Amino acid sequence: MAPRVLVSDKLSPTAVQIFKDRGVEVDYLPDLGKDKEKLLSVIDQYDGLAIRSATKVTEKLINNATNLKVVGRAGIGVDNVDIPAASRRGIIVMNTPFGNSITTAEHAIAMLFAVARQIPEANASTHEGKWEKNRFMGVEITGKTLGVIGCGNIGSVVAMRAIGLKMHVVAFDPFLSAERASELGVEKVELDELFKRADFITLHTPLTDKTRGVIDKDAIAKMKKGVRIINCARGGLVVEADLVEGLKSGKVAGAGIDVFETEPATENPLFNMPNVVCTPHLGASTSEAQENVAIQVAEQMSDYLTKGAVTNAINMPSISAEEAPRLKPFIKLAEVLGAFVGQVTDEAIEEVEILFDGSTTEMNRRALISAALAGLIRPQVADVNMVSAPIMAKERGIILSEVKRDKSGVFDGYIKLTVKTSEKTRTIAGTVFSDGKPRFIQIKGINLDAEVGQHMLYTTNYDVPGIIGLLGSICAKHQVNIANFQLGRNRQGGDAIALLYLDAPFPPEVLRELRATDVILSAKPLSFDVAA
Ligand SMILES: NC(=O)C1=CN([C@@H]2O[C@H](COP(=O)(O)OP(=O)(O)OC[C@H]3O[C@@H](n4cnc5c(N)ncnc54)[C@H](O)[C@@H]3O)[C@@H](O)[C@H]2O)C=CC1
């Protein structure tokens, strides 16, 4: 059945065509995002949800979205999506991180000029036939200092444009490297220094708990008198009531505001204040940017739903459409390795080490780690997947480490999982053969070569004669056919294991019979999802 996507915000029609062309059914209902109740009632019908900023993807919506696999944000900011809730439910959240950045930077520059020269008010007055030539005295921007808070994709474009306009740019961004700052021609400063020196301040950070309210009363108090503030990022970055006070006192000479604490903003204390230029969240609204983000989000979502390719996901490592076919068997391998240990472990897991050997070091290790964790945790938390596994592992306090090693054995590459609990440390290694199927190649340090089947029985036993006969006869007695039988031991007379690949699940009631023998130390029926 073709996957089904709902577009609940206004997107370019090109997106709809791309979904259709790529074999995805699509419902284009651009006003549905604003109708919370209706959206809640239909969301369970969809595998994908394509949005902009109007649709709020809340925990409640996610809980109703029983079939949802991907949320695609045609734009940058994902603060309207409850990402932890989506991750916990295994839903990928992706955005289009570059498609509208130039457009938004241009809007910030437009705001800069509009505020510097009071263009909107001058325009309104002129249209009214007032010719108030003496009322509108502006300021030059040439030679002035622009403070950029958040110098990522959009902030950098704004900085470069401002430098082209002969401004001096100071930037505050904890993640801006000295090299990048010098490449851009900006001066990297601390926030207080920026407040002290900037004639204009423009905001370009995401809205997070750290950035919320970055422009408040205290910040404004540190600024130059006559500062002008531009916000084309997110409403919550500026405390609106404090900005109003700053404007009233004359400390702030003007503001250009595209985004608001509450949107849609139909009333706001900033409205109708002198030299406050407001636009209704238009930063990304150019035909070019809307075409870019619509195409990108439709391509990304279709590729995920039809091919398993992951691009620009916020909560999952990327997997390109090209690497997906080669990576897929190794993802399965990582998952079955995790599943093996997960099924034999009853205690709380404390530490997980994943060793990548040989060719696997060159692969998408983040994706492989997520798959291993999903397999490991699934026996405890049924509906975990590659998206939710890392967050669940973290919530459980599991310490994760990764080791890379050059090819060290006969295999081109393999993955080894070491899982430590309060009671013991378990290890298992596996590889993928040329048939594309995963194989267990080492368990408890004991070498073997075991195909992975849907139903298996794993025993630890004494290395004594008769194990094959014993297991074979018990299986035969209970009508369980053995497809494959693997034995392994660390040394003659030492620790030994047996791994049986069965045509049907091992009957749990027979386990007691098996464990009662004096040569079987432990017996555990295992099951693996071996479907491609
Ligand atoms: N008005 C509109 O229509 C649009 C608004 N936006 C907003 O613009 C924001 C920025 O977009 P991009 O530049 O593409 O994102 P980005 O991720 O490329 O850049 C954000 C920068 O902020 C920095 N940052 C993070 N925390 C910080 C902090 N506490 N203090 C200072 N800097 C901090 C990061 O290091 C990063 O360099 C988006 O998150 C979105 O909310 C984006 C597109 C359109």
Ligand SMILES: O=C(O)C(=O)COP(=O)(O)O
């Ligand atoms: O991309 C972003 O972060 C934006 O804020 C653009 O929002 P919009 O898609 O125009 O509702």
